[in-house]
Amino acid sequence: MMANLFEPLDRSCDVPVWRQIEQQVLQQIRNGELRGGAKLPSALELARRLNVNRHTVRRALDSLEQRGAILADPNRGLRVREECYDYPIGRRTSFSRNMHNLNVSSGNKVLGTALVMPPQRVAESLALARGERAWWIESSAHAEGRVLDHGQAWFPAARFPKLGDVFQRTGSVSLTLAEFGIADYFRSYTRVTARLAGTSTARVLEQSPELPVLVVESLNVDDKNQPVQYGLTCFAAERVQLVMSTAER
Structure with a gap:
């Protein structure tokens, strides 16, 4: 053709x-x-x-x-080659805000929610007491019909009861935290590594397992510097370009 x-x-x-x-x-x-x-x-x-x-x-x-x-x-x-979106990461980082600023249609899909005993690294990052549980959310995000990321996020369960139900309804971290009285939150740290997608992530991203992904580990805190969200997000490296921003957003 x-x-x-x-x-x-x-x-x-x-x-x-x-x-x-x-x-x-x-x-x-x-x-x-x-x-x-x-x-x-x-x-x-x-x-x-x-x-x-x-x-x-x-x-x-x-x-x-x-x-x-x-x-x-x-x-x-x-x-x-697919169009690559600039994805700013700064003090305030939000997928919906980033896509809005690019003037592209976007959304999230909830793939799973559960109340779990988190991995040790997650528990330590969220400052959870021994044996304390967390909400685990698995999701994907898309823009203009293309899947951009495959994410996992953990939230302190004691502070956010029934968060899984709220996230299922809102499909947004910002809207979910707002329902628990957190109007704003801030990025405490971001770590970026790269690897091949692998089978499970490639399936979600609708790409080859042999193509790379950018793995973003992050911690968000509230205005009192208390942890509210630990995240691990795999971005399709061909579709997203991470931009580290020092500007106040």
Whole structure:
């Protein structure tokens, strides 16, 4: 189908055939005929459709990959690079606020809630007493139809009774905490690491397990510096660019 979008290649002009192929693919990306995430034919298939040498097509695709216009996915083949959103992380960090500032439609999906005995690192971060339980929330966030993150969050259960029910209804950390009287909260720390997505996270993010994710560990506190939320969020590295901001938000 992609070959039908090409104009006839001019073999008599000064522009090499491989460059003409590259320019036409770039034009299709710019005008929206090829959208982010769209799969491209293999070099062999595209060469057959265009009636050119496979090495000619390969050179065009290599150049497009070097430009960052396309990606070679080990499991999904060649595809158009997706638009990457800037995601500011600062003293106040909120997914809904960040997406609102970008003027894109977004939302959250609750994947699970439970009252649990949290891992030791979580308990220590939330300053929980020995044996104290926490609410665990698993969710995903999306923007313009694409899943951007897969998150897990823990909240002190004693301070936030029935938080699971509230979050199921609101789908928002900010709105949930507001119902418990916390009008504002602040980022105490953020740690960022990277890894391959793996099977379970890739399934939620709708991407290949072999593609990277940015793992953000964070702690939010209230205006009295009391912990209210510990989070571990995996962002699709191709779709989100983390921006560390020092500005007051």
